[in-house]
Amino acid sequence: MKRALENSATHLPHVEPWAQGCGLLNIEKAFEILTKYHSEVERDVTFSVQCGPHNGKGILLRPRPADPPQDIGVTVEPHFLLDHTDLHNKSVIPKQIAFGVRLALVCAAPWVSAPAHLDLMNAARALALRLRTSHLPPGPHHARYPPPPHTTTHLDLMNAHLPPGPHHARYPPHPHTRTPRPHERRARPRPAPAHLPPAARTPPRQVPPTPPHPHTSTS
Known part of the structure; x- marks a missing residue:
């Protein structure tokens, strides 16, 4: 239902x-x-879709205008209502062995390309999606693989194409600047602004001298 x-x-x-x-x-x-x-055969079967290296339910991108095409792996695995480990129902095993669905993958978004067909059997199958986002205008974009009427195999793709902000044009990176590594990123003291008068600057902290111990004699 x-x-x-x-x-x-x-x-x-x-x-x-x-x-x-x-x-x-x-x-x-x-x-x-x-x-x-x-x-239909798929009435008692649900499908689990896992995308990318983190096994997400969909694909969410935040690309830059000059990013190259990305290949993202997608795994589709069927889950049966009656498991083959049920030893009391011997008729389940041949039904799961004979299970097979041929899916036609259709997507209206021109920036998404994938195989035209997927032969899905009783085990997980993997396919690759190629996403070309360099020519998209700035703004949110959405693509979806709609499922057949009697199945639940669907995939949502959301793409937020971010244009370069004004800070990229005002402060271009220096050609000899090297990005520090994670273990090199340490907090450094921030110098006082040069436009402040000397009285407004914070004076350096002075450590008072340690008094001599009362039982210590000096010669």
Whole structure:
């Protein structure tokens, strides 16, 4: 029921995609999906999508205008409602062995490229997405691989293309400047501004001399 409501929701063009979730609830279309795809193989199967090196649920980028194309790995793994480790139901094992879904990957965003088809079986499958963001105008961008009506395999990609700020033009990096390493980044005392008068500057701290011990004799 939840899967049918999510896949049948209507997306609103005047609302940001990351603000509306799956979209506006559409009961009529959800009922149509339930009556049409109730006997599909994917009815008792859910899919786990992991993206990037940190296994995220989607892809979020903050690129710069001159960044090269990025290749990001995506892993899709099916999870069955009836596990094959259930020894009391022997009919589950041949069903999971014979499981297979052929997906057509379609994305309307021209800056996203991926394989056209994915043959998904009863084990995890990996694919690579190439994202070209150098030609995008500044601002937020969103891309999505919509799932088939009777499955839940979907992937959201959000891209926040950040233009170079004014500080990059006013203070360009010196050609001989080297970026300090993490172990070299130590707190350094900040000198007093040169435009302040000498009276306004903080005088150096003077340590009083240590008095001699009363039982110490000097010759």
